[in-house]
Amino acid sequence: MTVEYIRYRIDGARAAAFEAAYARAAEPLARAEQCLDFELSRCTEAPDHYVLRIRWTSTEEHLEGFRKGEHFAAFFAEIKPYVADIQEMRHYEPTAVAGRGGAHPTLYDWAGGAEALERWFTRFYEHVDADPLLAPLFADKHPDHARHVAAWLGEVFGGPRTYSTRYGGHRGMATHHLRRGIDEARRRRWVALLTDTADEVGLPADPEFRAVLAYYLEWGTRMAVLYSGPTPPPVLEAPVPRWDWGLTPPYRG
Known part of the structure; x- marks a missing residue:
């Protein structure tokens, strides 16, 4: 650019x-x-x-x-x-010096920060363990899986770079999905259950936040389906995507 x-x-x-x-x-x-x-x-x-x-x-x-x-x-x-x-x-040419001011909160802050995201994903994976469609996909998940996923979404939504510094960044997340066979039925169930759990744990329900959340969940789960299929795209070094109010990463085929 x-x-x-x-x-x-x-x-x-x-x-x-x-x-x-x-x-x-x-x-x-x-x-x-x-x-x-x-x-x-x-x-x-x-x-x-x-x-x-x-x-x-x-x-x-x-x-x-x-x-x-x-x-x-x-x-x-x-x-x-x-x-x-x-x-x-x-x-x-833009330099590495860039950022945002405090005129409006990040999606991470609006959601409630690390505590809210960890509470959300902890409860979600409790539901997953009892779900006949999703449980087999996560039978071998790490004991701290919920915290790791919360760190990923926190970074995506403008929070600390915890996933990049501790858990492998974009490459690490993509690698976890390779050839896991996530089909459309499981993808849709994952989105629906996670959205229902957001209501259950009291995440912000305003239309603006939920619209961005729904947009991200559609994008993220469809990427997971691609990486989990029989012919996944190359797992390249790339920054963790950052989402903001009304802003999503541009698609590059």
Whole structure:
């Protein structure tokens, strides 16, 4: 991924037309497969200064893909009158310095942290042990299995990197599922039972949290089915996926 910043200086008399032009240009830009997202911002202290931020899949795909592709002409036709107003147009590579502020809680904190997640999975695996469909899959589970899975979901939901540092990270989780033969019936039962147990132990029931939870459970269990099948995908080194409010990892085939 690369981030392009384009800085403009637009006098007040042209500001409305400039923003309208970019609103129109946003339509072909949004259709470009090389574009991840974009945002046009106006400076508060100096209103004649604008910054356009565009995240591209790569610098090469921006220059060789988008600019030579089917959507560039429509995009450029709208912003062409303002090219002379550009003060900077460069690509930047993100560094490891990144994070989030405290304006809203992580999913981990909203759920209740480690204590709530461990309580949830402990009770869930008690139900699993009594479930005729799921019990055979977990007959050989580790005595601390519930705590390990709670640590995984805690990290996924923005909590401490416990699973990465203690239990093998993404590779460790994927390896645990190899060729275990999880079929669709067991996957659906796992999701339903875990959701029912979330109600039982009192996890937050607000629609926003439960929507993200349901989304993750669908994604995670379908990945488990893939890894547990007869021809699993390669188990690669990768970071534990991080989920947030309204944000999920992009699919890469």
